[in-house]
Amino acid sequence: MNDRQAAIGSLRLSAKLDLFAAFAEIGRALGNPHRLDLLEHLAQGERSVEALATKGGLTVANASQHLQALRRAGLVIGERRGKQIVYRLAGSDVLDLTAALRIVGERHTDAVRTVIEDYFQSRDSLDAVEFAALEQMMADGLVTLLDVRPSDEFADGHVAGAVNIPLAELGSRLDQISPDVQVVAYCRGPWCVLAFEAVAFLREQGREARRLDGGLPEWRRAGLPVEAGSPR
Amino acid sequence: MNDRQAAIGSLRLSAKLDLFAAFAEIGRALGNPHRLDLLEHLAQGERSVEALATKGGLTVANASQHLQALRRAGLVIGERRGKQIVYRLAGSDVLDLTAALRIVGERHTDAVRTVIEDYFQSRDSLDAVEFAALEQMMADGLVTLLDVRPSDEFADGHVAGAVNIPLAELGSRLDQISPDVQVVAYCRGPWCVLAFEAVAFLREQGREARRLDGGLPEWRRAGLPVEAGSPR
DNA sequence: CGATCATTCAAGAGAGTTCTTGAATGTTAG
DNA sequence: CTAACATTCAAGAACTCTCTTGAATGATCG
Known part of the structure; x- marks a missing residue:
């Protein structure tokens, strides 16, 4: 033995x-x-x-x-x-794994909070809109849903009803966004910085803007409507 | 601008x-x-x-x-x-993160399957008992639940009703396990190799043995009964 | 079948990781 | 206050990772 x-x-x-x-x-x-x-x-x-x-x-x-x-x-x-x-x-x-990584990062890593706060002074920009809340707002016509990714990615698939203005063009195309309704911006995922920056910029311009809590992959995975087609 | x-x-x-x-x-x-x-x-x-x-x-x-x-x-x-x-x-x-890592590893990484198969010829030993099934078996008195971790860890906390025989002592204390009922072995977690080896050894000895699908942390997290105290 | 294109391979410089050893820090016990 | 203890720090050797460059592979197109 x-x-x-x-x-x-x-x-x-x-x-x-x-x-x-x-x-x-x-x-x-x-x-x-x-x-x-x-x-x-x-x-x-x-x-x-x-x-x-x-x-x-x-x-x-x-x-x-x-x-x-x-x-x-x-x-x-x-x-x-x-x-x-x-x-x-x-x-x-794999999405679950990256999501788990993100959650640990958000909760425990000072570095993540520090990075975000360094770039976006107001904590408000962290306050994201949930999918369900967005759907309600869209049904009520109270929102412009803004996809700030580059046009080729938008064309490849995007949240149904979203308008595409890539971040780089946001300054020059501001007049295409109605000032009367709130803006909700999204991009590639929950950590995608494009949406953070779009929100920061829009707020500087006096618009009411928030970030969507998640990007296209999360939206698609929740079984919510996605459409494809050429950008405007 | x-x-x-x-x-x-x-x-x-x-x-x-x-x-x-x-x-x-x-x-x-x-x-x-x-x-x-x-x-x-x-x-x-x-x-x-x-x-x-x-x-x-x-x-x-x-x-x-x-x-x-x-x-x-x-x-x-x-x-x-x-x-x-x-x-x-x-x-x-953090447990969620390691669980997500494990799931990706089990599904996608050949290396994990290869390692397991290299050491345990029969695939049967992979076939783990779920918590709910174990509770039923214990209620019916059909099982010896075996904790194969070292005694100090057992003393620190273990699944209620488990018997502690550290892996190293398993050979010499085999007579303490009734040959009439099935054995379910667990250790530190889903990847903990102690339980794999205990099952392999017990099967070689002609016992009916399976692994529990998870270890003490998962059991505790599921809100199931844990007890502490000195090992036998 | 040869030209072209997308991707991978190979080798090497520079940076980062891991482990070892021995010293330094900070806390408790006497 | 000093000794003992647990942990961390510091420095260095061996190894691994990352990025660059240029060549090799493998598929398609004319």
Whole structure:
């Protein structure tokens, strides 16, 4: 029996480390800002390596390497489609994982609060509109729903009834937003900074503006209406 | 307006990278097998640095460094209590995060399946007993619930009605387990290898044994009865 | 079938992580 | 106040990660 006991002991240690090493690989994949950015873009829909590189501000070779790290961790899947390789999230549980990461970050990490407060003086801009509240406001005609992502992403799919004004054009197209109703802005996800900035800018301009609590992936996942088509 | 536009642009980039860097720090904290092990131990209850170092097979200085990485990421909290510093999980959302990590690992990472299959030839041992099923079996008197953690952890808190036989003593204390009823084994959590090995060993010995789907932290979190006291 | 395009591979410089060792800090007990 | 104790800090060696550059692969198009 002692041989078996010894075997159990040594086996335990290596099996445990191997198992934890596999989980740690997923953790490491989440441990880089660019890779989190890539995951956010992939949460919008599938994308080619080149598209992801452009959106993420990376060289193609570098983006490819990050995507391979994500693939090894089982977070994304790459599939050849014609000349390109198209990546997508490996499953909806990946969204759950990033959401869990976000919740821990929001609650416990001073860094996150500090970053947000550094850029947006008033805490009000943190106060987000829930999906259900937005639907009510839209039904009542009390709101302009503003999608501040770039036009190509809007065209690829957006919340039904949203108007697209990319953040960069917000200043010059302010006259296209009725001053009489509140604005609710959204972008790629709950951490997407575009919406924070749009809200900050609109408030500076004297508009009543708030952020939507979540972006397109969360909206889609809640089974709420999404439409696609060319931007205005 | 153009100044403001430019400001928005540059701000956007740095704010985004800062935010994602904060989240990535949490990811990195999850990106090391020893730190995942420490989190599993902390999920049992609060522990001093020395206790964690011993359980994790680390030097005290090294354990301290890992714990500080976890603390910077907002995953654990350290509090001075007398001469010692006692660490605990920063919140229940940390359990949610590790659970999300586990789910992605189980579904998508070949490495996890490979590791498990390498050590446990029969897939049956993966087939875990749910909490509700266990409660029914216990009510019917059809089961021996076996806690295979070391005695000190058992004494610190365990599932009500469980019997403690640490894995290392399982061979020599086999006669203390009735051969007439099924055995359900559990340990520290869903990835804890002790229970896997106990099940493998018991099956080799011709016993009917299965793993509980979760460990003490999950049981406690489900609001199910926990008792503390000295081991037999 | 050769040209072109998208992606991956390979190698290397620079930065960050991990673990070890020994000293420093801060708290308690006598 | 001093000794003992638990933890943290600091520095350095070995290793891993990240990004860049240029070449290699593999698919499509004419």
